[in-house]
Amino acid sequence: MATRTLLEAIREALHLELGADERVILLGEDIGREGGVFRVTEGLQACYGRARVMDAPIAEAGIVGMAVGMAIAGLRPVPEIQFMGFLYPAFDQIISHVARMRNRSRGRFTCPLVVRVPYGGGIHPPEHHSESTEAMLVHTPGLQVVVPATPYDAKGLLISAIRSPDPVIFLEPKRIYRAVRQDIPEECYTVPIGEARLVREGTDVTVIAWGSMMHTVLQAAESLDASGISPEILDLRTLSPMDVPAIIASVEKTGRAVVVHEAARTAGLGAEIVAQINEKALLSLEAPVERVSGFDTVFPLPQLEKYYLPTPEMIEAAVHRVLAF
Amino acid sequence: MFADRYDPLQDEMVSILTPDGCCDETLRPDLDDEQIRTMYRQMLTMRLYDRKAVSMQRQGRFGTYAQMEGQEACMAASTYPLEPRDWIVSSYRETGAMWMHGVPLKLLSLYWMGNEFGSHMPDGVNVLPVSIPVGSHPLHAVGLAYAGKYRQDGSVAVTYFGDGATSEGDVHEAMNLAGVYEAPCVFFCQNNQYAISVPVREQTASPTIAQKALAYGFPGVLVDGNDIMAVYAVMQEAVERARRGGGPSLIEAYTYRLGAHTTADDPTKYRDDAEVEFWRSRDPLLRVQKYLHARGAWSEDWEHELLEACTGEVEQAMNDAEAVPQPPPQDMFRYMFAEPSAALREQEAALLAALQVQQKG
Numbered sequence: 175m176a177t178r179t180l181l182e183a184i185r186e187a188l189h190l191e192l193g194a195d196e197r198v199i200l201l202g203e204d205i206g207r208e209g210g211v212f213r214v215t216e217g218l219q220a221c222y223g224r225a226r227v228m229d230a231p232i233a234e235a236g237i238v239g240m241a242v243g244m245a246i247a248g249l250r251p252v253p254e255i256q257f258m259g260f261l262y263p264a265f266d267q268i269i270s271h272v273a274r275m276r277n278r279s280r281g282r283f284t285c286p287l288v289v290r291v292p293y294g295g296g297i298h299p300p301e302h303h304s305e306s307t308e309a310m311l312v313h314t315p316g317l318q319v320v321v322p323a324t325p326y327d328a329k330g331l332l333i334s335a336i337r338s339p340d341p342v343i344f345l346e347p348k349r350i351y352r353a354v355r356q357d358i359p360e361e362c363y364t365v366p367i368g369e370a371r372l373v374r375e376g377t378d379v380t381v382i383a384w385g386s387m388m389h390t391v392l393q394a395a396e397s398l399d400a401s402g403i404s405p406e407i408l409d410l411r412t413l414s415p416m417d418v419p420a421i422i423a424s425v426e427k428t429g430r431a432v433v434v435h436e437a438a439r440t441a442g443l444g445a446e447i448v449a450q451i452n453e454k455a456l457l458s459l460e461a462p463v464e465r466v467s468g469f470d471t472v473f474p475l476p477q478l479e480k481y482y483l484p485t486p487e488m489i490e491a492a493v494h495r496v497l498a499f
Numbered sequence: 500m501f502a503d504r505y506d507p508l509q510d511e512m513v514s515i516l517t518p519d520g521c522c523d524e525t526l527r528p529d530l531d532d533e534q535i536r537t538m539y540r541q542m543l544t545m546r547l548y549d550r551k552a553v554s555m556q557r558q559g560r561f562g563t564y565a566q567m568e569g570q571e572a573c574m575a576a577s578t579y580p581l582e583p584r585d586w587i588v589s590s591y592r593e594t595g596a597m598w599m600h601g602v603p604l605k606l607l608s609l610y611w612m613g614n615e616f617g618s619h620m621p622d623g624v625n626v627l628p629v630s631i632p633v634g635s636h637p638l639h640a641v642g643l644a645y646a647g648k649y650r651q652d653g654s655v656a657v658t659y660f661g662d663g664a665t666s667e668g669d670v671h672e673a674m675n676l677a678g679v680y681e682a683p684c685v686f687f688c689q690n691n692q693y694a695i696s697v698p699v700r701e702q703t704a705s706p707t708i709a710q711k712a713l714a715y716g717f718p719g720v721l722v723d724g725n726d727i728m729a730v731y732a733v734m735q736e737a738v739e740r741a742r743r744g745g746g747p748s749l750i751e752a753y754t755y756r757l758g759a760h761t762t763a764d765d766p767t768k769y770r771d772d773a774e775v776e777f778w779r780s781r782d783p784l785l786r787v788q789k790y791l792h793a794r795g796a797w798s799e800d801w802e803h804e805l806l807e808a809c810t811g812e813v814e815q816a817m818n819d820a821e822a823v824p825q826p827p828p829q830d831m832f833r834y835m836f837a838e839p840s841a842a843l844r845e846q847e848a849a850l851l852a853a854l855q856v857q858q859k860g
């Protein structure tokens with residue numbers, strides 16, 4: 175076991191997979207010499223060379239599009255997109271090709287690639303550096319979308335993603351890259367894609383979140399504990415395919431749910447979760463499911479940033495509302 | 500004249516004012532000493548602004564900021580030939596160019612201090628907000644240029660971007676569209692030799708960026724970007740050409756970013772001190788100083804006067820920007836549409852209610 179931040183856990187996963195499988199190739203802007211703007215890939219080019227840890231020209235569509243070809247040719251490309259706000263130029267490749275290659279060719283060609291993307295707000299950055307538009311990806315048939323919230327999951331999920339026969343968009347909660355530490359195994363291990371994690375058991379209400387918001391939820395849970403409320407907390411970890419049975423099992427037990435995400439509210443993933451609960455656990459519900467989310471606005475510049483992101487207080491208030499219903 | 504005489508395929512670079520301040524008289528543009536002194540003052544203001552911004556960022560009074568130190572000649576000289584009706588569409592490193600074209604320093608500071616009103620350009624100032632997604636904005640310049648052509652208003656749109664941006668497909672689409680529609684557009688690429696950590700030779704296999712224009716059917720000129728006379732001369736030619744219906748041009752200004760990529764960057768990871776020192780000796784301000792000095796148009800006294808005046812101007816702008824109160828949370832919702840949707844109104848009300856509870860609690 176060794177203590178790792180989320181960022182170090184991701185680096186370790188890349189390191190191990192590069193070492194274990196020569197088909198694995200990383201490419202992205204500033205990932206080589208610089209080790210990435212967040213230093214996730216630090217030291218990897220020195221270790222594995224420029225043919226396997228490739229500094230790419232600034233061309234997101236190009237990077238992902240090229241990765242499609244590499245994947246079809248049997249390599250395991252792991253492109254990095256510097257920030258989620260710069261993933262959009264690659265949407266054409268992701269939506270039109272990455273997500274469909276298997277289906278279009280009736281299984282003849284596949285796209286086993288992992289696009290790593292730091293996402294989310296809360297770091298006081300310039301414009302376009304705070305995006306959390308996971309719902310657009312989840313809405314795209316043919317993509318797996320993964321968001322770890324702990325170092326253990328980050329490493330295990332990334333290794334699973336790289337070994338997956340199908341494409342994965344791997345969203346990294348950059349706000350907590352260095353904020354959480356955990357003792358994790360130094361060797362290879364996997365965390366299965368598609369399984370939620372029961373963070374803690376509770377009896378009164380199910381709180382569902384993922385990524386950096388997990389930590390806001392945990393803060394809220396402390397105050398809720400203090401006021402004698404017992405929330406059950408579910409970390410989805412994989413957004414697509416979603417672990418609906420885990421959600422339903424928990425809601426059937428608690429009878430109440432609050433979904434938390436930092437993405438915009440309308441047609442955010444919360445909407446899908448509420449729909450699933452309605453379809454499969456309506457009769458267990460004691461109250462309508464609440465969403466605590468970002469707004470249907472552009473993510474603001476730093477002076478207004480604090481107003482955009484859900485706070486522990488907002489989560490607590492939502493919990494109180496569903497309990498008081 | 501420059502576009503015909505300097506072949507980007509042969510790596511030929513327009514250079515008029517040498518690093519030691521000597522001027523090639525055969526190429527001297529029509530700039531008198533007073534004009535050069537004005538440009539010197541503008542470059543100095545940019546330099547001082549930049550340094551102030553970096554120091555304020557360190558104190559937590561400024562957001563992440565993209566420095567322009569070393570690129571002042573590009574910005575001062577490329578904007579000098581422009582008229583107010585012309586447009587500037589730039590990336591994040593063109594604070595100087597935006598200011599030259601009429602955006603107050605206070606406003607630019609407000610933007611980097613994290614207030615959206617920093618992008619609320621004054622009426623009549625034809626400058627689009629900073630564009631952070633690399634390479635995405637030159638297309639807008641093509642549209643503005645086309646609109647100018649359509650209305651026959653004689654305006655020209657100038658777009659600034661870096662060497663790294665030339666790898667984005669959008670930049671190529673922009674050049675192709677401009678060529679096809681003969682848009683009165685000038686593509687001004689500041690080749691500062693790095694895109695964060697990636698050197699330009701790893702960004703493109705073509706020896707110059709200027710030569711890419713040839714494939715789109717219009718001229719491309721490589722110019723010494725640390726030479727205000729050369730930048731001014733090629734820019735003037737390109738702007739005139741566009742204005743009289745001659746279509747777009749690409750200018751590659753060969754320069755160097757002396758500072759970090761942004762205040763969040765550590766350049767020692769990817770370049771050595773000797774290289775930076777070499778480029779310090781080619782400081783665009785220094786060579787203008789030498790030139791003016793040799794002509795008796797620069798003195799230490801004047802330099803001190805300028806330093807004081809420009810520092811005052813910068814300080815004032817920063818203070819004014821800091822004095823702007825933080826916007827209220829309602830501002831997040833207010834500018835999404837001409838009329839806020841019902842969802843937005845509901846969300847705004849919910850936020851305000853939550854904030855009220857928090858304040859009480």
Ligand SMILES: Cc1ncc(C[n+]2csc(CCOP(=O)(O)OP(=O)(O)O)c2C)c(N)n1
Binds near residue numbers: 695
């Ligand atoms: C589409 C997009 N991809 C990536 C980034 C992150 N990024 C910001 S600046 C930069 C380098 C740009 O280099 P260049 O175009 O040469 O301009 P310079 O910063 O040197 O002025 C990168 C990769 C971005 N802002 N936009």
